[in-house]
Amino acid sequence: MKSRWMSFLVPFLAVVVSLLIAAIIILAIGQNPLKAYGAMIKGAVGSRLSWADNITKMTSLLLTGLAVGFGFRAGVFNIGAEGQMAMGGIMAVAVGLNLGNVPSAVAIPLTIVAGMAGGAFWASIAGWLKAKTGAHEVISTIMLNWIAYHITNYLVAGPFAVGAGVPKSPEIAQSAQLPALLTVQASTIPSSILIAIVAAIAIYIILEKTTTGYEVKAVGFNPYAAEYGGISISKNIVLTMAISGALAGLAGALEVMSVHHRIFGAFTSDRGFDGITIALIGQNNPIGIIFAAFLISSLRSGSNAMQTIGVPDDIIVVIQGIIIYFVAADRIIRTWIMKATQLGKKKSPKTIQGGEEE
Amino acid sequence: MNWFEAIFTAFASPLFYKLTILSALPLIFAGIGGVYSEITGVTNIALEGIMKLGAFIGVAVTFLTGNPWIGLILGMIGGLILAFFHAYVSIEWAANQIVSATALILIAQGFTGFLMKPIFGQEGQTDFVAKIPTVKIEAIQNIPFIGEIFGEISSFFYIAIVVIIGSWFLLYKTPLGLRMRSVGENPRAADTLGVNVKAIRYFGVLMSGVLAALGGMYLALGDIGQFQEQMPAGKGFIALAAMILGNWNPIGTMWAALLFGAAEAMNIQLQTLMVLPSEIKALLNLLPFVLTIIVVGGFVGRTRAPAADGVPYEKE
Numbered sequence: 001m002k003s004r005w006m007s008f009l010v011p012f013l014a015v016v017v018s019l020l021i022a023a024i025i026i027l028a029i030g031q032n033p034l035k036a037y038g039a040m041i042k043g044a045v046g047s048r049l050s051w052a053d054n055i056t057k058m059t060s061l062l063l064t065g066l067a068v069g070f071g072f073r074a075g076v077f078n079i080g081a082e083g084q085m086a087m088g089g090i091m092a093v094a095v096g097l098n099l100g101n102v103p104s105a106v107a108i109p110l111t112i113v114a115g116m117a118g119g120a121f122w123a124s125i126a127g128w129l130k131a132k133t134g135a136h137e138v139i140s141t142i143m144l145n146w147i148a149y150h151i152t153n154y155l156v157a158g159p160f161a162v163g164a165g166v167p168k169s170p171e172i173a174q175s176a177q178l179p180a181l182l183t184v185q186a187s188t189i190p191s192s193i194l195i196a197i198v199a200a201i202a203i204y205i206i207l208e209k210t211t212t213g214y215e216v217k218a219v220g221f222n223p224y225a226a227e228y229g230g231i232s233i234s235k236n237i238v239l240t241m242a243i244s245g246a247l248a249g250l251a252g253a254l255e256v257m258s259v260h261h262r263i264f265g266a267f268t269s270d271r272g273f274d275g276i277t278i279a280l281i282g283q284n285n286p287i288g289i290i291f292a293a294f295l296i297s298s299l300r301s302g303s304n305a306m307q308t309i310g311v312p313d314d315i316i317v318v319i320q321g322i323i324i325y326f327v328a329a330d331r332i333i334r335t336w337i338m339k340a341t342q343l344g345k346k347k348s349p350k351t352i353q354g355g356e357e358e
Numbered sequence: 359m360n361w362f363e364a365i366f367t368a369f370a371s372p373l374f375y376k377l378t379i380l381s382a383l384p385l386i387f388a389g390i391g392g393v394y395s396e397i398t399g400v401t402n403i404a405l406e407g408i409m410k411l412g413a414f415i416g417v418a419v420t421f422l423t424g425n426p427w428i429g430l431i432l433g434m435i436g437g438l439i440l441a442f443f444h445a446y447v448s449i450e451w452a453a454n455q456i457v458s459a460t461a462l463i464l465i466a467q468g469f470t471g472f473l474m475k476p477i478f479g480q481e482g483q484t485d486f487v488a489k490i491p492t493v494k495i496e497a498i499q500n501i502p503f504i505g506e507i508f509g510e511i512s513s514f515f516y517i518a519i520v521v522i523i524g525s526w527f528l529l530y531k532t533p534l535g536l537r538m539r540s541v542g543e544n545p546r547a548a549d550t551l552g553v554n555v556k557a558i559r560y561f562g563v564l565m566s567g568v569l570a571a572l573g574g575m576y577l578a579l580g581d582i583g584q585f586q587e588q589m590p591a592g593k594g595f596i597a598l599a600a601m602i603l604g605n606w607n608p609i610g611t612m613w614a615a616l617l618f619g620a621a622e623a624m625n626i627q628l629q630t631l632m633v634l635p636s637e638i639k640a641l642l643n644l645l646p647f648v649l650t651i652i653v654v655g656g657f658v659g660r661t662r663a664p665a666a667d668g669v670p671y672e673k674e
Contacts, residue, residue, distance in 0.1 A: 144651070158636075318472060
């Protein structure tokens with residue numbers, strides 16, 4: 001079987017299998033999985049309002065997915081998109097609060113750049129630690145997630161605090177808020193989705209058409225060969241992390257600029273982690289990630305509708321987990337495909353080389 | 359009370375040392391669990407997820423049966439089953455161990471959230487359940503200072519002592535331990551000598567599941583007597599840092615866990631001894647995470663991972 005088809009079939013089957021397993025779990029708590037999935041689809045794409053919600057969610061998911069996927073291409077597992085998104089939001093608020101009389105044409109780019117810089121800086125700490133001391137980025141980015149979370153809590157309870165009730169920051173200046181792309185009755189589609197799609201195309205071009213992209217991929221493919229070929233691994237790891245973090249930071253900035261116009265504790269609501277699922281389903285390909293982001297945002301916006309008929313929305317997290325599990329164990333699915341297409345004949349699964357074909 | 363007085367008062371009080379030990383317990387269990395897995399060559403960053411699932415099952419079973427000991431045993435089995443999934447794809451299918459472990463963290467998070475509603479009828483946190491009892495020893499209670507620390511302490515403290523000494527003995531004084539370490543350093547050589555690499559690795563990963571679940575259950579059944587959605591709040595990853603700082607050795611991991619425990623105990627003590635505004639409290643909560651980065655960054659002395667850690671082994 002052609003590897004091009006494989007790289008599409010593996011995540012596709014992972015999604016199908018996880019939906020089947022989730023259906024069994026839904027049955028086990030005495031609910032009808034068909035009804036649950038029906039409600040989910042209706043909640044995701046069944047009305048104007050659900051489309052608006054879906055696209056709003058998709059914007060930040062597309063960017064965190066790109067952030068994680070770009071890291072993967074360089075062999076870096078950036079599990080810290082959550083914290084980088086938070087830092088992006090914090091920086092966007094810090095700048096956006098102080099832009100009283102600046103026109104939008106200046107205020108919007110400034111706020112976006114601030115958010116990207118915040119995310120890039122936060123990720124670079126982990127990149128620098130990995131390059132200099134070999135600290136595993138998974139542990140350091142997770143710790144940076146927690147630190148960003150506590151810094152957000154500190155800011156909204158202290159320096160940024162405003163009003164009573166839930167600790168939150170004030171709203172950013174009107175000039176730094178992104179206008180809606182489309183408003184139909186109460187439902188709006190944010191213009192930030194365009195920025196996210198442009199970012200995906202930009203990352204595609206960087207990866208496929210530039211020297212930087214070539215070096216990033218070379219380091220991800222085989223760091224030792226890359227270094228032998230004159231590519232600096234440590235420089236590339238820091239650079240990869242910075243770009244990856246800038247994407248997650250952009251997610252945070254856009255979230256602030258077009259949805260809440262402020263930050264509060266845990267405003268990132270696990271979208272950094274969703275980015276991992278999205279990157280894996282999209283096979284770390286920016287264009288694939290666009291579709292993967294839409295799939296996950298549909299699951300997320302559909303989950304609320306599912307909850308109203310009595311199926312806890314946490315099943316979506318289980319589904320994401322099972323998808324990732326099968327993508328990690330892609331050889332299991334490859335073997336199934338081999339058997340199904342009779343190409344495997346009597347080969348033992350161990351002789352099938354997974355993952356390195358392209 | 360000013361900062362200096364508060365820190366001094368904390369160090370002088372037995373409560374600080376007791377809190378240090380108690381805060382270290384979940385890290386000791388999960389960290390030594392990590393040692394078992396990694397010493398045989400399989401990384402397991404899913405400790406956080408296993409702790410969470412273990413804690414939830416422990417509380418749910420205690421809620422349904424009324425007996426925390428049954429909860430403890432089934433929670434350990436739950437951790438074992440979750441770890442089995444990691445072992446299966448890591449050992450049989452050469453899966454990316456980081457990605458697989460990430461999947462387990464999500465699965466554990468999803469499952470606990472999903473089952474919370476049908477079992478407890480609410481979200482966020484469960485009802486309070488019977489806790490694993492504390493152990494009171496009068497002879498110790500009568501000793502000044504020491505008695506206030508160890509006179510009445512969680513049963514998990516004694517379980518931890520058994521785990522620490524038992525693990526050290528198993529890993530360094532038995533043929534099985536020698537095999538585990540050789541499989542983690544050079545699986546091919548171990549295989550040539552007739553060691554069953556797969557079986558040894560399964561044992562390591564499954565033990566990490568049992569121990570991480572124990573760590574999670576200390577938080578739920580030993581400490582507060584309920585399960586909360588936020589649990590274990592990064593402790594699984596701090597346990598990994600303790601394992602690294604402890605040089606993949608049970609005794610070293612214990613000392614490292616006590617260091618993290620002391621940071622946590624100081625945080626708790628300062629928050630009770632001083633009147634602090636909420637934003638300062640939020641900043642004090644950063645301490646263990648910053649400490650972890652410093653440790654993982656290798657700023658506190660270099661350590662060395664088992665050579666085959668994270669590398670799938672396949673026979674030619």
